[in-house]
């Protein structure tokens with residue numbers, strides 16, 4: 243596996259797990275340390291692609307700021323290093339005391355993106371909470387402050403088992419609020435090149451985004467709407483398709499119900515109405531609809547840009563409905579474009595999993611009386627779950643690879659909540675915003691120090707369309723490339739939860755090869771109860787994770803650079819004779835919400851004289867949320883998150899690139915650094931999240947950047963099902979604080 247170059251320098255192959263694109267990498271290892279990372283040029287599908295974050299992995303692994311021993315916070319606020327066994331023992335004792343006083347519902351977990359370093363990690367927190375007997379109520383995850391509407395909408399619409407038509411072969415595509423070239427959402431493999439090639443092969447790409455992004459470079463049509471109006475735009479597109487009879491009537495008749503009710507519901511969304519609500523041209527709405535419907539294949543997809551201003555579930559539901567009325571799903575006889583390799587061998591039939599209700603109002607949350615749902619506890623309510631006294635109050639929180647001090651909407655409230663806990667544990671690799679508030683910091687292994695496999699990528703498809711995965715039957719496994727630095731005392735997140743559960747006398751059951759989500763299962767997971775007498779190895783956990791896979795993990799392991807298993811038969815089978823499931827185009831909750839959106843002209847706050855700009859989210863290429871902000875190589879280029887503004891807006895306010903500005907919403911204020919961006923729609927302020935200092939620390943706009951969450955009011959407006967606060971299209975105003983010397 244390792245091609246020797248010299249006695250001390252070796253080339254090894256691994257997988258980058260900084261983000262979920264999972265790029266295969268070639269790593270130079272000298273004296274046991276990774277010194278250089280480039281893309282694996284022998285990868286059969288990635289072609290050597292990596293991004294700056296992946297190439298900067300060695301700088302993160304050996305950063306002087308990396309935490310290499312457990313840290314315990316002392317009464318004076320300083321940290322002292324203690325051995326891992328002592329840390330786990332002390333944490334267990336404190337949890338026992340909290341449980342004895344308040345019950346198990348006082349203990350919560352919050353896993354985040356730093357968990358991607360091992361596919362076992364993201365799910366083990368949920369299984370720990372199951373062992374505590376409080377699942378799902380005490381399982382808070384980033385999913386419910388991300389795009390939970392994708393799973394909710396899929397539940398209401400039904401899930402087409404063979405999935406959408408593949409991007410790489412489609413003749414049109416509508417991207418709503420997503421920038422895959424930077425985010426890799428939807429397209430994991432070298433997205434810049436993949437998008438360019440698709441257009442070259444005849445795709446008419448349509449992008450709906452207030453900003454001309456890296457992904458609009460090759461677009462046939464770019465529509466730059468006022469933020470937060472995507473539901474109206476999608477309803478308008480549907481109206482054109484249905485009123486002009488451009489839909490696939492045969493597919494609908496055989497596979498969907500509710501088209502007449504849907505048609506009536508979108509009727510008010512005339513191109514003129516949509517144009518006036520979204521500030522776009524009516525002709526563009528018609529052109530987008532006709533182009534999409536006329537092409538022989540393609541898909542409408544949504545992501546964070548469409549989800550964060552609220553109505554994300556509705557946007558996703560409308561996108562699914564456009565795809566269904568146009569029959570944009572893989573059919574019998576065609577090749578499955580989300581093939582299983584490390585997922586189980588199941589018959590893929592051209593039929594849906596039936597719609598179901600993903601919420602249960604007989605079990606409501608303590609805060610805001612939200613229903614129990616299939617996406618876990620509503621993370622938007624987590625700070626109030628901590629701050630609100632009474633039975634069920636959360637007193638201890640375990641954060642694994644998450645950074646709630648900057649990622650939770652309403653940063654001041656989150657800060658108050660986190661600092662009021664009896665116990666805060668951060669499983670992290672640095673003194674992140676959250677770790678700086680924690681009672682214990684538990685150092686994890688990093689990306690190159692853990693094995694990797696592509697099953698997680700395959701399984702992303704269960705969380706809605708346009709999430710990730712491969713369109714060819716590719717799989718890869720890579721062992722750990724290096725050991726953690728000599729003398730360090732680290733533990734993987736999943737191992738920490740195992741040890742903690744064991745010490746608490748609880749046994750964790752792991753559910754391997756979970757091929758589905760909610761009530762939509764291609765195959766039920768395989769239960770594997772973790773033995774108490776001996777901690778399984780990570781390799782054994784991988785075996786459990788891939789139990790019953792279509793290609794055995796052992797076979798995948800034979801191919802160092804991964805393999806496209808072209809020999810697998812991917813032909814989608816016809817609908818089963820006894821299958822009665824139909825896709826639902828007229829879910830009553832969704833159609834009622836659509837009516838509200840029409841009545842309220844989008845139901846989003848419009849800019850006003852007091853707050854003339856709308857703040858919108860964006861992903862930074864050099865950072866993965868907050869990951870990378872302290873990486874010496876990445877942060878050397880720029881460690882803050884610029885406040886991007888249209889040059890006309892800047893000029894009107896007498897400001898210029900580099901000025902330190904105050905950004906104020908009705909709820910809060912942060913400092914930012916202005917930067918002109920001509921490609922941004924006037925009237926918007928575009929800024930990345932998970933930057934900034936903690937509320938009790940001094941502002942540092944040029945160094946740490948500004949935390950956009952501080953501008954968000956968690957209780958003013960939130961999703962009625964999973965409680966996600968409004969995180970996009972936030973009205974703000976700016977003022978100059980310091981002007982750069984000319």
Ligand SMILES: Nc1nc2c(c(=O)[nH]1)N[C@H]1C(S)=C(S)[C@@H](COP(=O)(O)OP(=O)(O)OC[C@H]3O[C@@H](n4cnc5c(=O)[nH]c(N)nc54)[C@H](O)[C@@H]3O)O[C@H]1N2
Nearest residue numbers: 354355356388643644645649669674686859867868931951
């Ligand atoms: N205002 C605003 N808020 C947002 C968003 C937004 O756009 N705007 N986006 C939302 C979305 S989509 C998401 S997903 C969330 C993200 O929310 P989080 O997942 O909470 O945020 P991250 O910054 O990804 O947190 C990653 C943490 O993992 C740590 N870490 C890095 N490497 C490792 C490792 O190897 N092991 C471990 N254990 N930890 C590691 C990092 O230091 C960091 O503390 O934020 C949400 N919040």
Ligand SMILES: Nc1nc2c(c(=O)[nH]1)N[C@H]1C(S)=C(S)[C@@H](COP(=O)(O)OP(=O)(O)OC[C@H]3O[C@@H](n4cnc5c(=O)[nH]c(N)nc54)[C@H](O)[C@@H]3O)O[C@H]1N2
Nearest residue numbers: 419420421425427469470545546547858860861865866867
């Ligand atoms: N490099 C990098 N990659 C990442 C991340 C990262 O931080 N950095 N984060 C990861 C995470 S946690 C996630 S969830 C995914 C997200 O993946 P994406 O959702 O693709 O995220 P973005 O790249 O921010 O793209 C969102 C786009 O929506 C646009 N937008 C903003 N508001 C609106 C609106 O109201 N309507 C419309 N139509 N568009 C709008 C923005 O201008 C932006 O171009 O990315 C993941 N990948």
Ligand code: SF4
Nearest residue numbers: 258261264265293296
């Ligand atoms: S961080 Fe960059 S190199 Fe690593 S997996 Fe994501 S896109 Fe690939």
Ligand SMILES: [Mo]
Nearest residue numbers: 384387388389
């Ligand atoms: Mo996310």
